[in-house]
Amino acid sequence: MVVGLPPHRLEQLVINLIAPIPGGNVVSFATDSIATLPEEVFFMMPNIETFQVSNVELSKGFLQPNPDGLRANAKFLPSLQSLWLKDFTLEDGDWGHLTTYLVHQTSDNQTISLDMTGDSPYVHPGVAEEIKGLVKEFTVTVTES
Numbered sequence: 001m002v003v004g005l006p007p008h009r010l011e012q013l014v015i016n017l018i019a020p021i022p023g024g025n026v027v028s029f030a031t032d033s034i035a036t037l038p039e040e041v042f043f044m045m046p047n048i049e050t051f052q053v054s055n056v057e058l059s060k061g062f063l064q065p066n067p068d069g070l071r072a073n074a075k076f077l078p079s080l081q082s083l084w085l086k087d088f089t090l091e092d093g094d095w096g097h098l099t100t101y102l103v104h105q106t107s108d109n110q111t112i113s114l115d116m117t118g119d120s121p122y123v124h125p126g127v128a129e130e131i132k133g134l135v136k137e138f139t140v141t142v143t144e145s
Helices: 007-018 039-044 096-105 125-134
Strands: 028-031 050-054 082-086 113-118 137-142
Touching: 007 039, 096 125, 125 137
Parallel strands: 028 050, 050 082, 082 113, 113 137
Antiparallel strands: none
C-alpha cells in the first residue's frame, strides 16, 4: 500500500498498473487483499477461472459490485471455477455474507469449487451443508495460530 495516498488515487494507480495487461488473457489471479482493488479491475479481467485471495474479511457485499453502481447485478468473476480464500475472517461471525455471494455467483448454473484455509471460526453443520449445496467442491482447512 502506498502510504498517504487518498483511496481514489490508489484505485486509479491500481487500474493504471493493470490496464496494459490484456485482461482477456488473465485466467488466474491472486492477491493479498481485495480491499484495495477497485471493482473495475474485475471487469477488466472477465476470464479469471481461479481466484485466490489472502487476508480477506467476508463482509456484506463480498466480491459483488456496488449495488448502486452501473453494474449492480453483474458478476465480478463470470468465468470463475475455483475460489481460494486464505486467512479469512467473518464480519460479525456471519457466514451469510459468503452464502449470499455464492448464491449470486452460482446463479445461471455456474459451478465453482471453494477452498478456505486459515484460523477460521467454527462452521456449523447447517452452514456447511448450505455451502456444499451451492458449490461443486467445498474444503475448509483450519490452521493453528
